[in-house]
Amino acid sequence: MNTTTRRLAGIVMVMFLALLVSTTWIQFFAADRLNNDPRNARALYAQFGTDRGPIVVGGEAIVDSVPVDDEWNYQREYAQGRLYAPLTGYYSLVSGTSGIERAENDFLAGSADALWVERVQNILTGSDPQGSSVELTIDPEAQQAAWDALGDQRGAVVALEPSTGRILALVSKPTFDPNDLASHDTAEANQAYLDLLNDEDDPLLSRASNTLEPPGSTFKLVTTAAALESGEYTADSVIDAPSTYTLTGTSTDVGNFAGTSCASAGEMTLAEALRISCNTAYLGLAGELGAEAMNEQAEKFGFGSTHDIPFTTSASQYDPDVDAMSTDQVELSGIGQGSVLAHPLQVAMVSAAIANGGELMEPYSVDRVRDAELEVVEETRTNSLGRAVSTETASALTDMMVSVVESGSGTSAQISGVPVAGKTGTAQHGDNSAPPHVWFTGFAPADDPQVAVAVIVDEGGALGGEATGGRVAAPIAKAVIEAVLNG
Known part of the structure; x- marks a missing residue:
């Protein structure tokens, strides 16, 4: 060479x-x-040309792929799209994916690692890939009851199974129709997406799991838990309950609802303070407990953490800088004001942990995934997030919450023959110029809990400034509880 x-x-x-x-x-x-x-473009054709798996609730597909006569072959179709939108999210040529559609995309598209056998078979046989079905934990009757009871009011409802963390209902209003975004008319879909983005009510953002608001007096459950867990208080402990309370280091006086006095003697038991939701008593109590104890208790209930349900929730907060909190800020936190922010899922988790004997379960909305042959390829296992309170504290809180519904601020949640535990809330927000948000959270039956619920109605709903958590939010929770127990 x-x-x-x-x-x-x-x-x-x-x-x-x-x-x-x-x-x-x-x-x-x-x-x-x-x-x-x-x-x-090839990736888009491959993605949208797949027979994507259905999303299933109660044995019925609430989302499916239907054949269409265009270059994409299939289009996503959402039955009762507005009802389930905060859960399912959307699957769109223009705006991508969200919710379950994004979190479970690999299974729905048939490309998950757990489906490798089916993928090999498809290659060998030349068959088109087929997505898996994703079965949700949602109770369809509870979901519909929450939707109907909330009506045209802006707000959200969440229901959980206390012993497992299964999400039984998750409703947010205002909402949107995913079918508008799933359209293959890209100009039409893009305009629909822009309209939603520009809507001042943020319908694309779930009020149930991602919008944070002051929880108001529902947070008194956390304050009460911190007091009981400290070992220095019991339900029968007598605490100060003045007519008004001057926040430490300030000239700001805080009163009770409608300017009422909680007790003529200026003091009352902790149980009585929770029953009638006495603000002045809880302001002083939080100040005595201190920021560290309050924050620690909130974190045990899940505050400060995000949760993948499987889409990611926002992290509710006690305070972003606990060490820098002044005494007056700590006092305000005792009634769920100041820096405290939460979404209904978090508030429902507080009630669920109390109902479950003090143990907090991780919330989830996907029960299982089945392949094209209906074989289970993945199933969610329940997961404990730890003990929020002792069993003794949970029992004491349950008794106190039952009294709230039997003869306190939450009587509108009463159900004949069923003991209901609950707590109302009214929360100032923003610059306090708008009517307050109203809350209710609770669980039932109190002696054998099957469901825990949290409800928020923005700015008092239909009653505006005349609203209270007991008048507006409690009846909504009652309707959801009844739907679960009667299902």
């Missing part, structure tokens, strides 16, 4: 190696980037 031939062979070898390296890089290292590039 002469010099020229060797040089030519060397050049060919280098070119071959360069081609091999380039191909390997594109097919392996750069594959994800290229597949996810929005300019990659």
